[in-house]
Amino acid sequence: MIRKLTxxxxxxxxxxxxxxxxxxxxxxxxxxxxxxxxxxVTQGLLAEFGTKRVIDTPITEHGFAxxxxxxxxxxxxxxxxxxxxxxxxxxxxxxxxSAAKTCYMSGGQVRCPIVFRGPNGAASRVAAQxxxxxxxxxxxxxxxxxxxxxxxxxxxxxxxxxxxxPNPVIFLENEITYGFSxxxxxxxxxxxxxxxxxxxxxGSDVTIIGFSLVMKYALEAAQQLASEGINAEVIxxxxxxxxxxxxxxxxxxKTSRCVTVxxxxxxxxxxxxxxxxxxxxxxxxxxxxxxxxxxxxAPLPYAANLESLALPKTANIVAAVRDVCFRN
Amino acid sequence: xxxxxxxxxxxxxxxxxxLIAGFxxxxxxxxxxxxxxxxxxxxxxxxxxxYRDHGHMISTGSDPKKIMAELLGRSDGSSKGKGGSMHLFDxxxxxxxxxxxxxxxxxxxxxxxxxxxxxxxxxxTYCYFGDGAAHQGQVYESFNMAKLWNLPVLFIIxxxxxxxxxxxxxxxxxxxxxxxxxxxxxxxxxxxxxxxFDVISEGQKCVDFVRTGKGPMIIEFDTxxxxxxxxxxPATYRSKEEVSCQKEKDPIDSLRHEILTSKIVTENxxxxxxxxxxxxxxxxxxxxxxxxxxxxxxLLTDIYN
Numbered sequence: 001m002i003r004k005l006t007x008x009x010x011x012x013x014x015x016x017x018x019x020x021x022x023x024x025x026x027x028x029x030x031x032x033x034x035x036x037x038x039x040x041v042t043q044g045l046l047a048e049f050g051t052k053r054v055i056d057t058p059i060t061e062h063g064f065a066x067x068x069x070x071x072x073x074x075x076x077x078x079x080x081x082x083x084x085x086x087x088x089x090x091x092x093x094x095x096x097x098s099a100a101k102t103c104y105m106s107g108g109q110v111r112c113p114i115v116f117r118g119p120n121g122a123a124s125r126v127a128a129q130x131x132x133x134x135x136x137x138x139x140x141x142x143x144x145x146x147x148x149x150x151x152x153x154x155x156x157x158x159x160x161x162x163x164x165x166p167n168p169v170i171f172l173e174n175e176i177t178y179g180f181s182x183x184x185x186x187x188x189x190x191x192x193x194x195x196x197x198x199x200x201x202x203g204s205d206v207t208i209i210g211f212s213l214v215m216k217y218a219l220e221a222a223q224q225l226a227s228e229g230i231n232a233e234v235i236x237x238x239x240x241x242x243x244x245x246x247x248x249x250x251x252x253x254k255t256s257r258c259v260t261v262x263x264x265x266x267x268x269x270x271x272x273x274x275x276x277x278x279x280x281x282x283x284x285x286x287x288x289x290x291x292x293x294x295x296x297x298a299p300l301p302y303a304a305n306l307e308s309l310a311l312p313k314t315a316n317i318v319a320a321v322r323d324v325c326f327r328n
Numbered sequence: 329x330x331x332x333x334x335x336x337x338x339x340x341x342x343x344x345x346x347l348i349a350g351f352x353x354x355x356x357x358x359x360x361x362x363x364x365x366x367x368x369x370x371x372x373x374x375x376x377x378x379y380r381d382h383g384h385m386i387s388t389g390s391d392p393k394k395i396m397a398e399l400l401g402r403s404d405g406s407s408k409g410k411g412g413s414m415h416l417f418d419x420x421x422x423x424x425x426x427x428x429x430x431x432x433x434x435x436x437x438x439x440x441x442x443x444x445x446x447x448x449x450x451x452x453t454y455c456y457f458g459d460g461a462a463h464q465g466q467v468y469e470s471f472n473m474a475k476l477w478n479l480p481v482l483f484i485i486x487x488x489x490x491x492x493x494x495x496x497x498x499x500x501x502x503x504x505x506x507x508x509x510x511x512x513x514x515x516x517x518x519x520x521x522x523x524x525f526d527v528i529s530e531g532q533k534c535v536d537f538v539r540t541g542k543g544p545m546i547i548e549f550d551t552x553x554x555x556x557x558x559x560x561x562p563a564t565y566r567s568k569e570e571v572s573c574q575k576e577k578d579p580i581d582s583l584r585h586e587i588l589t590s591k592i593v594t595e596n597x598x599x600x601x602x603x604x605x606x607x608x609x610x611x612x613x614x615x616x617x618x619x620x621x622x623x624x625x626x627l628l629t630d631i632y633n
Contacts, residue, residue: 026446052446057473058469058472058473058476060466060469060472060473062435062465062466062469063435063438063466063469063470063472063473064435064469064473065435066432066434066435066436066438066439066466066470067435067436067438067439067442067470067473068439069435069436069439070376070424070435070436070437070438070439070440070441070442070443071439071440071442071443071446072439073424073436073439073440073443074374074424074439074440074443074444075443075447076442076443076446076447093429093432094432094435094436094466097428097429097432098427098429098432098436102417102425103630103631103632103633104410104630104631105407105410105411105415105417105425105426106406106407106411106415106417106419106425106426106630107405107406107407107408107409107410107411107417107630108408108629108630108633109406109407109417109418109419110417110419110424110425111633142631143631143632145632166632166633167632167633
């Protein structure tokens with residue numbers, strides 16, 4: 001069925017549908033219940049599911065993340081919302097040392113079916129402490145799955161998959177995309193498999209790879225490049241861990257050129273990982289070095305002009321593609 | 329108690345022989361706590377603790393052979409050799425670890441209790457931690473939520489007076505850890521952790537409080553560890569006099585004395601118990617030593633399920 005949904009509505013539907021089918025699922029976080037969500041993603045959940053299953057927490061990220069982990073060990077399926085992932089740094093120990101590692105440390109005895117979700121990356125003019133992409137941080141941890149969708153249908157399908165997954169899943173949303181509307185095809189029970197990237201625009205001359213908000217810029221860049229005679233393929237990674245090596249490698253074998261885009265810091269970034277995968281598996285197919293686009297290597301500034309300079313935009317992608325196509 | 333004592337003494341020996349490696353924190357001196365609290369537990373109650381976890385796991389009725397095999401990093405260990413001394417788990421016995429990060433087990437334990445309340449059963453979570461962990465911020469985050477949501481969790485502080493090498497006097501603004509919940513309206517009780525009868529009788533009152541839906545409670549057990557913080561700690565920060573003075577309150581010796589003088593058992597009975605445990609320990613060690621190291625294929629299993 002074709003439906004037009006915002007990302008925010010899609011995420012909300014995913015939680016509501018899963019909560020209707022499994023009593024063990026509950027949502028907890030700051031302002032998720034009575035306030036209806038700081039970004040209104042959980043709007044209406046309290047009214048439908050009540051205070052037992054939609055729980056406002058005190059501002060204690062470390063504590064409630066750990067509490068969620070314990071509840072998951074004991075068989076519940078918590079969805080823990082961080083108002084933003086910047087605040088999840090307070091909870092990092094529980095996410096990494098407790099949620100991600102206990103299955104291994106217990107020889108597979110103890111499971112941790114939990115979803116940590118919330119907005120990730122830069123919003124708009126909120127400066128350095130509220131503007132950071134954690135995809136590479138969480139992506140480096142065995143035991144975690146890390147998802148970061150762009151479109152509404154992927155947001156819904158991947159969140160439903162994350163909730164059903166028996167492992168801890170980091171679900172990285174984006175505040176700016178919450179209001180984006182997408183007209184897309186939905187299944188009745190719309191689930192998207194974790195671990196699969198999606199070619200969202202087919203092309204033959206260069207592959208642009210990214211995730212989350214920057215896919216908007218990648219598609220705009222592809223359109224602009226088409227008018228210059230460069231036919232770009234655009235891949236939305238959707239899942240950061242496990243990363244879909246096959247889709248990346250097959251595309252670059254076809255196009256022989258690659259630009260990666262993300263809002264995270266450049267050092268040891270997702271682009272670095274993709275670049276490394278291509279070195280290992282597609283070196284002989286490359287006609288140009290892989291180009292990585294990321295935020296500048298600095299904390300995100302507040303001033304509008306500096307903020308704009310710090311993050312990759314459509315024009316940066318266009319320029320990078322021209323570089324790898326030797327068109328400059 | 330005696331099984332835990334002998335188990336830990338043997339673990340210390342095997343560590344010295346190089347069969348156990350890494351960090352190994354012995355429970356010697358503190359046995360009355362886990363052993364005594366076991367008598368207050370009902371089927372389904374959950375236990376979680378920090379890295380000084382061998383005694384707690386034994387007290388849940390878990391197979392000590394598998395625990396020793398885990399300490400040796402063998403395939404028959406409770407975690408197939410992948411967790412080691414600090415990361416023991418027995419899901420079937422509701423023993424949820426074994427956590428190496430000081431304080432981290434407290435929110436997790438609070439979450440175990442949250443699950444029990446959510447599911448509507450009458451279980452209690454026994455959430456053990458030390459006086460060192462009692463200073464961590466996440467402990468107080470947990471106290472707040474546990475009381476706010478009236479969760480069936482018993483916070484059990486085993487105060488052995490040393491956070492690794494730092495004495496309580498040098499690390500704690502007060503020496504009344506059981507009162508640390510007052511600001512959250514959580515009642516607390518200080519109990520002599522060196523006397524198993526006190527542990528059971530006083531501990532039972534606290535468990536009853538929690539089990540009857542009155543919310544969380546804090547126990548501070550006054551106790552002492554005879555050995556260093558871990559096997560790599562010679563514990564030079566304590567005087568020999570202090571340690572020997574504490575050993576005079578030994579929980580096993582005092583229990584032995586108590587049951588002999590009250591004529592519950594004879595010297596002969598005690599000898600039989602000693603012999604039985606000695607032979608059990610031999611079996612435990614043989615089992616662990618004979619268990620092979622994990623297959624190399626295990627390196628990449630259990631990361632996900």
